[in-house]
Amino acid sequence: MEWLLFVFISLAVAFIFWVAVFVVFPLLMGASYEVTQDDKMKKMIKFARIRKGDKVAELGSGNGKLVIEFAKLGAEIHGYEINPFLVLLSKWKINREGLKEKAFVHWKNFWSVNLGEFDVVLTFQVGYIMNTLEKKLKREARKKMRVVSNNWKFPTLKCLKQEDKVYYYEINSSNK
The missing domain is CATH 3.40.50.150 (Vaccinia Virus protein VP39)
Incomplete structure (x- = not known):
């Protein structure tokens, strides 16, 4: 059961990191990532x-x-x-x-x-x-x-x- 909690916490931290790097920080500094057509x-x-x-x-x-x-x-x-x-x-x-x-x-x-x-x-x-x-x-x-x-x-x-x-x-x- 402890490993399940560890996996859940790890995924939550990874998700928060992803949102910070790919969404929040870019929006504060300029535009978010979007591919030019x-x-x-x-x-x-x-x-x-x-x-x-x-x-x-x-x-x-x-x-x-x-x-x-x-x-x-x-x-x-x-x-x-x-x-x-x-x-x-x-x-x-x-x-x-x-x-x-x-x-x-x-x-x-x-x-x-x-x-x-x-x-x-x-x-x-x-x-x-x-x-x-x-x-x-x-x-x-x-x-x-x-x-x-x-x-x-x-x-x-x-x-x-x-x-x-x-x-x-x-x-x-x-x-x-």
């Missing part, structure tokens, strides 16, 4: 207009799907993810694809990263952080930065292109 990914790639040598950031890189696709296009891409399991999965997939020289996933909160060095920023966040994220991007952009957002608009940035809830913006010295 293939049709949306194609639109994000089209809007980003990747050129060889571009440096790209993905804010909340999830399973590494976009990181891998953008690296295949020749970009140096850095994904920032707070879920350690998704970071490990992404790194494994990057290694399997042979993209270790172009694709990097960091176990790091993107709020602590200076995004000014990037040519392109990709995001699939949640509505309530878009205002704060817009301020961060405007503050840190040092050159013309192309920003592609999946599903959520920025509150004051002028959207230059929009298709199926994928939004394209440019931030430069004239619209900071």
